Amino acid sequence: MAQNSFPSPISVNAEDLACERGGRPIFEGVSFSLSGGEVLAIIGPNGTGKSSLLRMIAGLLFPVAGSVTIKAGTQEEGFLHFLAYGDGLRSVFTVEENLKLWSRIYGGETGGEAIYDALEEVGLAHAMHLPARALSTGQRRRAGLARLVLSKRPVWLLDEPTSGLDRDGEAVLGGLMRTHLDAGGAIIAATHLTLPVPPTRTLELQ
Template sequence: MRLSGRGLRCVRGDREVFSGLDFTSVAGEALAVIGPNGSGKTSLLRLIAGLLHPAGGSVELSGGGAELTLPEQAHYLGHRDALKPALSVMENLSFWRDFLGGESGDAAASIARVGLDHATHLPAGFLSAGQRRRLSIARLLSVKRPIWLLDEPTTALDVAGQAVFAGLMREHLADGGLIVAATHAPLGIDARELRIGGTA
């Protein structure tokens, strides 16, 4: 599996965020997108996820599921956790598993992997910021998709949470997955770097 971008140009409002951007990432590899605030790290992830349309250039996936689009083969984990506060931990994860479809894993096992098995029936609104992040990470496990697009994935995680997540990322890569992560902090795994310029 190979994910690549060629000559990508991103315009938001009247501002050109980046142009002429090329990248390539292959199965079993993590690509860390690094740059100052406002340089387009999140915009790049959203372009790959199909949430934004490039003003120029293209994003292509080869070797994936031929009958599926790139967005259907990718998880996008934004810097904000998409959770319903009134729903329990299990209900939130079950919603996302049903909504995303595809090959599903065991929701309870996914919750346990991120260390939230003690909070399964707790409303998400009662969770700390780090626990909410762990629940969002559980979504990556509950529906199997080969591409993980991660925006500041370690935000709010404590040292133990970062170690757990690093282990999950290593497993994903060992299984032939691919990770593209926008980050200011080390991911805790080996990753190639893609530097994006811009103004802070």
């Protein structure tokens, strides 16, 4: 699906971030900068704070020290789409109902045609009217990818985006990432697996 260009310039800058969990230091002195069209891969062993760093960038977790600045042209809000490791689907809702709910939260398209197109792009259009509880793990992950298509936000934060995806699913993710980057978007992904699109830069937490 063609993606309109995002407002520019897009930038994400973190300076000297520090994180604690239960009073125990997890990481400190973390800094990076990212521009539109770039991918940052956050890597490191379990427990080093990869997901915590994503939550910090998303504004869901306050740093002990440091700061994060995000810019997207003159846009003052609605920069980010945070796709967490959990799929965020309500089991009793249909796939369509779940996507409508998330699109309202992220200010994306909520019409049936837009949702069908997004699901078709991720290979899940046939499941549009199924309850989420009927989906496999890989299908639930694809439903999450459809959220990215609908939200049209310039900065993606992805937590273990390839987890639960088969080879075809990884190819779908790679296509979405390339389209997003070509439109000038930026991607930050926490992962312990290889991303389908090579990262522009890598940040290793230890």
